[in-house]
Amino acid sequence: METEGFAIYDAMMQLKNEIHTVAVGAAIGQACLLLSAGSKGKRFMMPHAKAMIQQPRxxxxxxxxxxxxxxxxxxxxxxxxxLVKLLAKHTGNSEET
Incomplete structure (x- = not known):
């Protein structure tokens, strides 16, 4: 759910300590944003995990x-x-990418 995902993201951004994020299975949509919002160097994906955004419905x-x-x-x-702006911010990619 978008609202809940943004609420969790906002709470993560208030924390001063490092945030470790790990993708297990699939991080789709808001889960992809939360994965990318982890501290740089502390974001991980399992070998067969997938991270992707989807077209909104x-x-x-x-x-x-x-x-x-x-x-x-x-x-x-x-x-x-x-979502795209925040993903670009946390990944260092352009919004187009």
Whole structure:
């Protein structure tokens, strides 16, 4: 979940001590951000682990009014853009990469 992932990220950024992160299995989406937010030199992946982001998805709209669908879609795009910016910051890569 995006909101929870950003909340954990914010809490991690408040800590003064080193943060060790380890990917076991797959770190996808927000988990990928949390992995990258570990202290430089303290981020690890197991040999067969994967780290990746995915295209955002709008939660099921069902019979929701079109205006609500539009609001949710905008939130998803904003969250995706924030995720990419933070990943670029922590990995030293460009946002395009």
């Amino acid at each position: 709008v939660p099921s709209s069902g019979l929701m009014p079109a205006s609500d669908v539009l609001i949710r879609a905008k939130e998803v795009i904003i969250n995706r853009d924030n």
